[in-house]
Amino acid sequence: MSAPFPHRHLLGIEPLAAEHVVSVLDTAETMREVLGRPIKKVPTLRGRSVVNLFYEASTRTRSSFEMAERVLSADSLSIATATSSVQKGETLLDTAKNLEAMNPDMIVMRHGSSGAPHFLARHCKAAIVNAGDGFHEHPTQALLDALTLRQKKGRLEGLKVAIIGDVLHSRVARSNALLLAKVGAKPVLCGPPPLLPVGVEQYAPTTTRLDEAIEGADAIMMLRLQRERMSGAFLPSTREYHELYGLTVERVKKAKPDVVILHPGPMNRGVEIASEVADGPYSVILDQVTNGVAVRMAVLYLLLGGSGGEA
């Protein structure tokens, strides 16, 4: 039996205990049932308000949060900073203080700087959910990946999971490596040397050889090559990257026969992943999207525990 969820914010996977990860996954499983109903709406968070504050581009994560908020009957407001006063030079703190004055119960934030949600959590009364901060963490992504893996494999303990690609720029890699290690799986990080940051060994064993990472893997998580964050010359060319680190049908054969392939999206087809693999039988990429809504519903539900009265 899973344990009640004691946290007020979801800033990362790091502060969560393994049993609380399990609580989120179990709750998400019941939320999936709601998504399969003829009427996909429950009155759970009626009258609660959530602000989605996105300082970086996002389709999947933002729409997934919005969908989760609607299914749970919360009132939501999405702010894309490209069309907001942030363009006029407003600081993060001022934006937050102004939003705070509207009394939201929760702020879901994506920001380009690591630690921005932690900063917000120190200054706001609302519950803060990190929807991705810089190169740091993306907890809901790791949770939905874990849910997808658990559904496909029936367990998480002991699974060998290869996390491959642009580890340096990937908050998804960090959150996933942390979560998998917590629940007893065996993550392996793999990428070209310039994209494997110093010190990343503290999260999981690393290798620069793709075949070594894939050998006998139960699951493969491909990471997007984040070219928009690459200021220096990290790679000679995307073609060479694909030659050495792209996931092709041939390479998948080295993994276990029942391997599943995940990708947090958006995919660069023909760069980190070949189209035949992305659309192939092992791919669970679209299950991840459905599970994303369920996991975000679970997070909303668990964090928005009553504030009126006892608290």
Place this chain on the structure above:
Amino acid sequence: MTPPRGFRERLCLMDAARLDRTLSRMAAEICERHPDTARLLLVGVHTRGVPLAQRLAARLPVRPVVGSLDITLYRDDLTTIAPHPLTRGTAIPVAIDGRVVIVVDDVLFTGRTVRAALDELVDFGRPARIELAVLCDRGHRELPIRADYVGETVSTARDEIVEVRLSDEDGEDSVWLLEPAPLPAATPPPPPPVERRPAAKKAPAREAPAKPAARPARAATRRKPAPRRKR
């Protein structure tokens, strides 16, 4: 199974044999009203309602479909509960449109659980009829709700608890009436001889219901409103 903190057993309302007879009688009543039991859908409310629904179904001539309902997401007090209770999941295995649905729960108290269950059920479709079967009706309704099949009606004080124990969850079959037990620390001016009954452990069958001398202590030592277990 030990009573929750701050409560002690006052009265055994049903032992295993009586619980068994009661369920058989309720099944007979259901059967009388709905002879074609194959067309029924029994829906147990988590937690104790689910095994009760299964036991009722097993006593019907043709076993109907059994589902389970987790009303947590439909509670009307979620804004005051922290942390939120964990969910157990709802499973309605067939389409409910046009069917007779019997909601099964262990104890009918305020009626708020049933209100939530009705709201949740109609989100699955439009049943021909919804009925309610409860093992125990303890009164104190806060909503205009009544049961169609009642195992036993018990008169209780509002701060008491009716606890249904089922072998599937608790290792024994019985129904107990629990009363608030004065905690030593919570009695401000203790009258010299503090009345404390031995915490009746496994009282054989039925304890003599009213020991009037033992009860007055309660009114004087009533602390905060008792934690409500069964909504």
